[in-house]
Every structure is written in structure tokens, then in C-alpha cells.
Amino acid sequence: MSKKTQAAVIEKPYHKKLIRRRKPNRSIGGDVALVLFLVLAGLVMVFPIVYAVSNALKPLDELFMFPPRIFARNPTFDNFSDLFVTMGKSWVTFSRYFFNTVFITAAGTAGHLLIASMGAFVLAKYDFPGGRTFFKIVTIAMMFSYYVTGIPNYILINKLGWIDTYWAIIVPAFASPIGFFLMKQFMEGLPTSLIEAAKIDGANEWRVFAGIVMPNVKPAWMTLIIFSVQGLWNNRAATFIYSEERKTLVYALQQIQLGGIARTGQAAAVLVVVMIVPILIFVFSESQILETMASSGLKD
Amino acid sequence: MKEFFKKYFELRKYNAKVAWKKAKISKNCYLFLAPYAIFFTMFFVFPVVASIYFSFTYYNILEAPRFIGIQNYISLLLEDDIFLIGIKNTLLIAVITGPLGYIMSFLFAWLINELPRWVRSVAVVVFYAPSIAGNCFVIFSVFFRGDAYGYVNAFLMNLGLIDTPKFWLTDPKYMIWICMLVILWMSLGQGFLSFVAGLQGVDRSQIEAGCMDGIKNRWQELWYITLPSMKPMLMFGAVMSITQAFGVCDVTMQLCGYPSTDYAARTIVTHLFDYGFTRYEMGYACAIATILFLMMILCNKAIQSLLRRVGT
Numbered sequence: 001m002s003k004k005t006q007a008a009v010i011e012k013p014y015h016k017k018l019i020r021r022r023k024p025n026r027s028i029g030g031d032v033a034l035v036l037f038l039v040l041a042g043l044v045m046v047f048p049i050v051y052a053v054s055n056a057l058k059p060l061d062e063l064f065m066f067p068p069r070i071f072a073r074n075p076t077f078d079n080f081s082d083l084f085v086t087m088g089k090s091w092v093t094f095s096r097y098f099f100n101t102v103f104i105t106a107a108g109t110a111g112h113l114l115i116a117s118m119g120a121f122v123l124a125k126y127d128f129p130g131g132r133t134f135f136k137i138v139t140i141a142m143m144f145s146y147y148v149t150g151i152p153n154y155i156l157i158n159k160l161g162w163i164d165t166y167w168a169i170i171v172p173a174f175a176s177p178i179g180f181f182l183m184k185q186f187m188e189g190l191p192t193s194l195i196e197a198a199k200i201d202g203a204n205e206w207r208v209f210a211g212i213v214m215p216n217v218k219p220a221w222m223t224l225i226i227f228s229v230q231g232l233w234n235n236r237a238a239t240f241i242y243s244e245e246r247k248t249l250v251y252a253l254q255q256i257q258l259g260g261i262a263r264t265g266q267a268a269a270v271l272v273v274v275m276i277v278p279i280l281i282f283v284f285s286e287s288q289i290l291e292t293m294a295s296s297g298l299k300d
Numbered sequence: 301m302k303e304f305f306k307k308y309f310e311l312r313k314y315n316a317k318v319a320w321k322k323a324k325i326s327k328n329c330y331l332f333l334a335p336y337a338i339f340f341t342m343f344f345v346f347p348v349v350a351s352i353y354f355s356f357t358y359y360n361i362l363e364a365p366r367f368i369g370i371q372n373y374i375s376l377l378l379e380d381d382i383f384l385i386g387i388k389n390t391l392l393i394a395v396i397t398g399p400l401g402y403i404m405s406f407l408f409a410w411l412i413n414e415l416p417r418w419v420r421s422v423a424v425v426v427f428y429a430p431s432i433a434g435n436c437f438v439i440f441s442v443f444f445r446g447d448a449y450g451y452v453n454a455f456l457m458n459l460g461l462i463d464t465p466k467f468w469l470t471d472p473k474y475m476i477w478i479c480m481l482v483i484l485w486m487s488l489g490q491g492f493l494s495f496v497a498g499l500q501g502v503d504r505s506q507i508e509a510g511c512m513d514g515i516k517n518r519w520q521e522l523w524y525i526t527l528p529s530m531k532p533m534l535m536f537g538a539v540m541s542i543t544q545a546f547g548v549c550d551v552t553m554q555l556c557g558y559p560s561t562d563y564a565a566r567t568i569v570t571h572l573f574d575y576g577f578t579r580y581e582m583g584y585a586c587a588i589a590t591i592l593f594l595m596m597i598l599c600n601k602a603i604q605s606l607l608r609r610v611g612t
């Protein structure tokens with residue numbers, strides 16, 4: 001049925017134009033109240049972030065002004081340029097910290113993407129003994145935050161001799177359960193007939209995986225990549241890495257942040273630099289993430 | 301009885317045989333799963349098992365672990381009053397911010413869902429941003445500073461509600477509540493995204509059918525149609541909020557200091573951090589971790605059975 005005829009069926013003469021376009025079960029008063037509530041809540045949520053950003057744009061004298069203003073009167077990028085000067089003067093150069101973070105993030109994410117999607121593929125599309133149990137264990141493991149497993153992990157990495165190397169951060173990132181979980185749930189939505197057709201045409205498992213499944217789950221790739229990048233970007237790795245030249249960017253930035261009152265301006269800039277990257281990544285990939293999350297449900 | 305056992309074992313044997321055959325056919329599956337399974341076992345299964353093992357020993361990394369039975373648990377539960385403060389705080393935070401954050405996630409996701417498309421995209425970013433903003437929450441320490449120049453103090457004093465500045469982040473009376481506020485601010489995480497995505501997938505025709513069947517307002521629609529079809533996402537969101545609620549430590553450590561005044565902002569994870577990475581009493585720390593695991597799993601079970609009743 002085309003849209004026009006459908007509208008003709010529902011349309012009744014006494015319906016005003018405004019009302020006809022509305023969803024069922026809604027009152028105008030309720031809608032207005034809820035939108036107002038939402039705007040208010042949104043302002044509360046966003047205020048600290050806006051405040052942090054405007055703080056970073058304030059020149060020093062305004063930072064210490066009382067009563068404070070929410071927005072800077074003469075916004076400058078001085079704090080940011082100061083920050084880069086400080087970073088440039090540090091014993092380990094800025095580019096080295098940057099390289100560390102990029103390397104850790106890229107290697108961890110790439111490995112995670114490949115390994116997790118291989119595992120997720122067979123769990124989603126084949127039924128084999130032990131598969132379901134394994135998946136159940138993974139869903140339980142989603143609850144364990146970094147600190148909870150931190151001590152045995154430290155002992156293990158110590159035994160492997162990975163303390164103070166990049167591997168101490170990269171390899172655990174491969175095993176992140178949330179990415180695996182989302183990938184598996186998303187792959188379940190893929191039609192099985194697609195795989196069967198490829199099999200009949202003589203493709204082996206690897207070909208099916210690399211040629212058919214992976215190109216069809218690109219939204220899930222993005223989601224996996226983004227969650228992994230977010231985790232690794234914020235990873236200070238303070239317990240595993242202690243040589244200055246292997247420390248991550250966020251760690252170095254936060255060291256500047258702790259530099260006391262003289263660095264107030266730069267600290268404000270650091271806050272913005274650290275938070276802006278994950279937020280920007282999210283903004284640009286929102287639709288793909290939401291597409292993946294649509295299949296994130298836990299069935300029992 | 302003997303007959304019964306014989307039959308039972310025969311059945312088990314048969315089942316095992318079938319499984320083995322199936323496993324043989326799906327050799328490739330195991331090959332595909334193997335890399336992930338190995339890393340997962342190393343970094344998520346092994347730590348749990350190791351935690352349980354080490355929790356029965358005295359271990360300080362330098363010497364070999366020495367078996368001491370349940371001594372760690374005894375001193376943890378009976379002698380360590382700071383740990384009891386930690387449990388109390390964690391439970392308080394979990395009981396308040398867990399459900400509240402969960403409900404907030406759903407409520408905002410549901411309200412956002414009514415908005416037109418591009419407004420919705422902006423709103424999702426606005427609500428999700430705090431949870432990924434790194435350590436942006438330290439900005440709250442500016443708002444809640446303890447002197448008269450802290451914004452909240454200044455504001456309340458101008459209104460005349462208080463006459464001396466309150467030490468929001470160092471007075472044991474207030475700090476845990478401030479931490480909860482901050483945790484709530486950050487609580488719209490992956491569960492929230494899952495809700496937003498799930499709500500877009502709710503079948504429109506079901507809603508229209510419900511309208512015909514006599515559903516009158518949005519609340520009835522929510523309870524009878526939206527919630528039941530969102531059940532899988534609700535479960536996922538529950539797992540996510542358990543993680544958040546029990547794993548609290550960054551916020552309290554960075555806002556209230558470590559250690560905090562009178563340990564009033566100590567959580568289980570802070571305690572674990574203290575014994576694991578400051579005092580290197582790994583056995584003791586592992587006992588703490590084991591208790592935390594148990595709490596999380598039990599809590600998860602309870603919530604799942606609760607959620608099964610939604611919409612019925």
C-alpha cells in the first residue's frame with residue numbers, strides 16, 4: 001500500500017493537520033512537558049562539559065576571576081599553545097607519546113577486530129558443543145571491570161615478561177568481551193542462506209568469513225573499533241609501564257595536569273584534549289554504532 | 301535404582317558420543333574460535349580462577365604463595381573495619397546509582413526516541429558524552445570546592461541557605477553523595493545506547509494495533525508494548541549498570557582523594573587497589589576480588605529473574 005492511500009484510510013475529516021501527523025497514544029500537553037524536561041536535563045548533562053571547554057579558552061586572569069563566568073570574555077587558544085610548548089620541552093618529546101598511544105590503539109584494535117570477529121562468526125552461525133557455554137561465560141565476563149581482574153593480570157603479565165612493554169596493554173585488549181559480544185549478536189542477524197549459498201559455490205570457511213561475512217558487518221566493525229579505541233585511548237597503563245618513553249599520551253597529559261596552580265590553564269586544556277577525541281569519534285560514527293547496538297540484546 | 305543409574309549413564313555416554321562426533325565435524329569452528337578463546341581465557345577466566353586460588357594464600361609477589369586457608373576471609377570480614385566501610389559504601393552506591401542510572405538511561409532513551417531524527421542524533425551525543433569524556437568529571441571538584449569560592453558554596457551562601465562553606469569533598473557527611481551525583485552524571489553509557497537503538501526497532505504496527513485494542517496513553521503503551529519488546533536490551537543494560545555500579549573507584553579516588561577522609565569514600569575496588577598495588581598483599585587483595593565477583597554474579601542473577609517479569 002502506498003503512503004498516500006494509507007493516509008487516506010486513516011484520515012478522518014475532523015482531524016486537524018497537526019493532530020493527524022502525530023503518533024497514537026500521545027497528548028499534546030504531555031509532549032510539551034516531556035520536551036521541556038528533556039531540554040532541562042540535557043542542559044544539566046552538558047553543562048560540566050561546556051564549562052570545561054570554556055575554561056580551556058579563558059585567559060589566565062579570567063580563570064581565577066570571582067564570581068566566575070560560564071563563557072570566556074576574550075577567548076584565546078593560549079592554553080593550548082602553552083600546552084604544546086610544555087610538551088615540546090619535556091624530556092620525552094610529544095611525538096613519542098603520541099606515537100605510543102597511536103601504536104597501542106592501532107595494534108590493539110586491529111588484533112581485537114580480527115580475533116573477535118573470527119570467534120564471533122562461528123559462534124553466531126554454527127552450533128557446536130561448548131559454543132553456547134562459552135558465550136554465556138563471555139556475557140558474565142562483561143561485568144568484570146579492569147580493576148577487578150587487575151591483580152591476577154598483573155601477575156600473569158609479569159610471568160610472561162611483558163611488564164614495561166607495549167604488549168602488556170595491547171594483548172589484553174584483544175580479549176575485550178564487549179566487542180566480541182556485540183559482534184556475535186550483530187552477525188546473528190545475517191541471513192544463513194548467504195553463507196549456505198557461498199558454501200554450495202565451493203567456498204571454504206575462511207573464504208566465507210573473509211569474503212561474505214566481514215564485508216556485510218561493517219557497522220559492527222566500526223562499533224568494535226570505536227569501543228576499543230575509547231578504551232585504549234583512556235588507558236593510562238600506569239601499573240604496567242614505567243619507562244617514560246613508553247608512556248601514553250593521556251598519561252603524559254595528566255602529569256601536566258597535576259603540575260599545580262601555575263598550570264591551571266594548561267590543565268584545563270588537557271581536560272579538553274583528552275575528552276574531545278572519543279566524543280568526536282562517537283559523533284562521526286553514531287549511526288553505525290546505533291545500528292550495531294540494535295542487536296545488542298541479551299536473550300536468555 | 302541400579303537400573304536407573306545404568307540407564308542414566310548409558311544416556312550420558314550416548315550424549316557424549318554424539319557431542320564428540322559433532323565436535324569432530326565442526327573442527328573448523330574450534331580453529332576459528334581458538335585465538336579469541338585463548339586470549340579470553342588468559343585475561344578473563346584465568347584471573348577469576350587465580351583470584352580464588354590466591355585468596356587462600358599469603359602472597360606478596362616476592363615469596364612463593366603460602367597456603368593459609370580461609371584466614372584472609374576471616375580477617376577481611378571480621379577484623380578489617382575499613383573493608384566493611386568499603387562494602388557499605390559500595391552497596392550504598394550500587395543500590396542508589398545502579399537502579400537510578402538504569403532508569404535514567406531508559407527514560408532518556410525513551411524520551412529521545414520521540415524526537416525528530418536530527419534532534420535525536422544531537423540528543424544522543426549530549427547524553428552519552430559524559431560517560432566517554434575521560435576524566436572530565438574532575439571539573440566537579442571546582443564546583444564543589446570546600447571554600448567560599450567554590451561555586452556551589454557561593455551559590456548557596458548567596459541564597460542564604462547556608463552561612464558557612466561546606467567541605468563537600470572532604471566532609472564524610474557529604475562526599476559519598478557528591479560522588480553519587482557525579483556517577484549518575486556519567487551513568488548513561490553503553491546501556492543507554494542499547495536502549496536508544498532498541499527503541500528504534502520496536503515494531504510500529506504493534507503500537508498501532510495496541511491503539512486499536514484500547515491502549516489510551518503513552519504509559520500504557522510503554523508498559524504493555526515497548527517494554528516487553530525491549531527485554532533483551534533491558535538485560536544487556538542491566539549487565540552494564542552492574543559493571544558500573546560495583547566498579548566505582550576512579551570517581552571517588554580523584555574527587556575525594558586517596559585515601560579519603562575517615563575512609564568515607566572508600567569502595568571495595570579502592571580497597572582492592574590499596575592492598576594490591578600499594579601494599580602488595582596480593583592474597584588479601586584477591587580475597588577482596590573474589591567477594592566482589594560473587595556479589596556481581598548474584599546481583600546479575602537477581603536482576604535477570606526480576607526483568608523476566610516485566611510487562612506481564
